[in-house]
Amino acid sequence: VSTKAAPALALDIGGTKLAVGVVGHDGVVSGMIVEPTHREEGPDRVIERLFAMGRRSIVASGLSQSEIVGVGISCGGPLDSNAGVLLTPLHLPGWVDVPVASMAASAFDVPAILVNDATAGACGEYRFGAGRGADSILYLTISTGMGGGAVLNGKLHHGAAGNGGEFGHIMVHDGGRACTCGRFGCVEAYAAGSAIAARAREFIAAGRPSVLSNLVEITSADVAAFAAIDDVAAQVWSEGMAALATAATDLVNIFEPNVLVLGGGVTRSGDILLEPVKTAVKRDALPPAAAAVEVVLARLGDAVCVVGAGAYALDFLRTGTEEGLYA
Amino acid sequence: VSTKAAPALALDIGGTKLAVGVVGHDGVVSGMIVEPTHREEGPDRVIERLFAMGRRSIVASGLSQSEIVGVGISCGGPLDSNAGVLLTPLHLPGWVDVPVASMAASAFDVPAILVNDATAGACGEYRFGAGRGADSILYLTISTGMGGGAVLNGKLHHGAAGNGGEFGHIMVHDGGRACTCGRFGCVEAYAAGSAIAARAREFIAAGRPSVLSNLVEITSADVAAFAAIDDVAAQVWSEGMAALATAATDLVNIFEPNVLVLGGGVTRSGDILLEPVKTAVKRDALPPAAAAVEVVLARLGDAVCVVGAGAYALDFLRTGTEEGLYA
Numbered sequence: 097v098s099t100k101a102a103p104a105l106a107l108d109i110g111g112t113k114l115a116v117g118v119v120g121h122d123g124v125v126s127g128m129i130v131e132p133t134h135r136e137e138g139p140d141r142v143i144e145r146l147f148a149m150g151r152r153s154i155v156a157s158g159l160s161q162s163e164i165v166g167v168g169i170s171c172g173g174p175l176d177s178n179a180g181v182l183l184t185p186l187h188l189p190g191w192v193d194v195p196v197a198s199m200a201a202s203a204f205d206v207p208a209i210l211v212n213d214a215t216a217g218a219c220g221e222y223r224f225g226a227g228r229g230a231d232s233i234l235y236l237t238i239s240t241g242m243g244g245g246a247v248l249n250g251k252l253h254h255g256a257a258g259n260g261g262e263f264g265h266i267m268v269h270d271g272g273r274a275c276t277c278g279r280f281g282c283v284e285a286y287a288a289g290s291a292i293a294a295r296a297r298e299f300i301a302a303g304r305p306s307v308l309s310n311l312v313e314i315t316s317a318d319v320a321a322f323a324a325i326d327d328v329a330a331q332v333w334s335e336g337m338a339a340l341a342t343a344a345t346d347l348v349n350i351f352e353p354n355v356l357v358l359g360g361g362v363t364r365s366g367d368i369l370l371e372p373v374k375t376a377v378k379r380d381a382l383p384p385a386a387a388a389v390e391v392v393l394a395r396l397g398d399a400v401c402v403v404g405a406g407a408y409a410l411d412f413l414r415t416g417t418e419e420g421l422y423a
Numbered sequence: 424v425s426t427k428a429a430p431a432l433a434l435d436i437g438g439t440k441l442a443v444g445v446v447g448h449d450g451v452v453s454g455m456i457v458e459p460t461h462r463e464e465g466p467d468r469v470i471e472r473l474f475a476m477g478r479r480s481i482v483a484s485g486l487s488q489s490e491i492v493g494v495g496i497s498c499g500g501p502l503d504s505n506a507g508v509l510l511t512p513l514h515l516p517g518w519v520d521v522p523v524a525s526m527a528a529s530a531f532d533v534p535a536i537l538v539n540d541a542t543a544g545a546c547g548e549y550r551f552g553a554g555r556g557a558d559s560i561l562y563l564t565i566s567t568g569m570g571g572g573a574v575l576n577g578k579l580h581h582g583a584a585g586n587g588g589e590f591g592h593i594m595v596h597d598g599g600r601a602c603t604c605g606r607f608g609c610v611e612a613y614a615a616g617s618a619i620a621a622r623a624r625e626f627i628a629a630g631r632p633s634v635l636s637n638l639v640e641i642t643s644a645d646v647a648a649f650a651a652i653d654d655v656a657a658q659v660w661s662e663g664m665a666a667l668a669t670a671a672t673d674l675v676n677i678f679e680p681n682v683l684v685l686g687g688g689v690t691r692s693g694d695i696l697l698e699p700v701k702t703a704v705k706r707d708a709l710p711p712a713a714a715a716v717e718v719v720l721a722r723l724g725d726a727v728c729v730v731g732a733g734a735y736a737l738d739f740l741r742t743g744t745e746e747g748l749y750a
Contacts, residue, residue, distance in 0.1 A: 174709070231583065249578060256716065263677060350571075350593065381592075384584035388582075
């Protein structure tokens with residue numbers, strides 16, 4: 097296998113799931129494995145399991161470790177991508193200053209690179225998904241929390257500290273719900289999966305009748321599923337989508353992208369998420385920006401961060417940019 | 424004069440003022456001339472005067488027309504920078520589809536390029552002003568209206584339709600004041616000079632006592648000047664600055680820039696504009712973004728668009744990018 101064609105190993109560290117796979121230059125993933133994170137076990141044990149999953153993925157792909165050209169690691173922030181260190185990831189409480197890139201470089205004996213998960217998602221959708229062929233795309237991920245990434249004029253935007261694209265922290269309701277970031281009224285406090293579920297629980301706790309009160313645990317998927325027949329679900333969902341539409345319109349005005357890709361677990365609800373956002377952007381954004389943008393759902397599904405982290409590592413190795421690479 | 428060292432002529436078409444000058448590769452402007460636009464005379468007469476100003480500026484710089492290597496034209500949007508056409512500029516009512524770049528190329532017999540005025544401002548501050556030496560800067564202009572531009576990783580961001588950076592149309596008060604863009608509650612409806620003046624007039628019309636009511640015409644500069652001693656001025660100014668601070672914090676979260684430059688006429692008020700914005704960004708933005716960013720006032724003052732348009736034209740000619748250039 098020549099270096100040029102050799103694939104990368106991609107490792108994604110989520111709050112509830114670890115996902116690994118081998119990613120080729122064509123964006124195809126082989127040997128994908130998903131397992132629970134068990135983050136409470138702490139970084140050393142979790143990362144040991146993550147690397148073991150990586151080795152199994154290489155074998156499952158019919159390869160040997162020496163055929164892997166690099167490792168791409170995707171994780172939520174805050175992280176320092178240049179240093180390859182997880183600083184204090186919000187979804188991994190108690191993990192502090194974990195030098196995951198150098199650990200991976202040692203374990204696999206190849207260069208390893210750390211990237212923000214939403215940045216990886218942007219990279220994946222740009223290279224192999226809904227943003228393919230576009231000059232500039234925004235990737236907005238709506239999951240437990242919200243995040244984002246941008247490819248502008250064909251270049252991934254990192255920001256001064258490597259966390260560029262914190263699209264969840266656009267204020268949409270001045271003085272509104274408390275956000276994890278300390279401000280009030282950020283879009284994440286209305287449209288993220290955890291916020292949608294929390295608001296439904298709050299309405300029920302306040303005495304509003306709802307079919308959702310019969311569920312043991314309410315998720316954003318339940319809210320979406322009952323929005324057509326239940327008042328509480330309908331209000332929570334439509335207010336979440338209105339907040340999302342406001343932030344999406346702001347982003348389209350701010351960046352004037354060719355494509356706005358909506359991804360993450362909450363987007364599994366499909367058209368009842370996509371349509372109100374698309375309608376609002378096309379109606380409310382400034383005319384040249386509204387005309388130029390396509391608002392679409394992500395295409396890479398649950399593999400988006402694995403594809404993105406792998407593609408990102410391969411791009412770095414190919415272009416010879418060394419910043420953030422650990423050999 | 425070799426082509427490499429030869430300067431550009433820069434022409435800025437504002438709603439109230441035309442500004443022209445000759446810009447060298449060092450960012451120095453010579454022969455700067457500012458005159459009223461008289462936009463009601465229509466594009467043909469105004470542009471004829473603009474070009475005459477340009478010829479006078481060349482002479483005042485001690486040059487002949489053949490020593491000018493190109494023309495940079497800056498104007499507010501919406502415009503089509505690639506086609507070199509002013510579409511329906513908001514500050515020039517009745518001007519429709521004016522092919523100003525090809526008109527300038529004919530008049531001066533050199534390549535001419537059209538650029539959004541806030542994009543020109545971003546370019547000027549990045550190359551020769553407050554953003555010098557930074558990887559990524561945002562330029563937010565607070566004038567009669569609001570606009571913006573971004574230089575990201577050393578590259579000017581244009582957006583899909585050439586109007587990228589419409590930072591005035593970030594919604595900060597859901598369902599708030601009507602904005603020129605059709606939405607309600609955009610930052611421009613609170614923090615732009617015209618909005619600050621209009622709100623003060625509204626408060627007075629509603630019967631609130633204010634020293635401002637003694638003025639024949641209220642401007643945002645008057646509101647700033649009386650904010651320390653007058654309740655209406657204090658409220659309008661502080662609410663304007665709060666809106667500006669919210670949008671600035673959103674932008675710092677979204678882009679994670681090295682420098683956020685605040686420019687435009689309203690920033691002449693200095694610290695009473697800069698300080699509340701800086702304080703809010705440092706306190707409210709996500710910690711890595713807040714730590715990375717410097718919030719500063721623009722350094723190029725009223726010459727910012729002339730310097731920027733000139734620098735932009737020179738950069739285009741030097742790098743050989745032909746899109747948007749008319750010979």
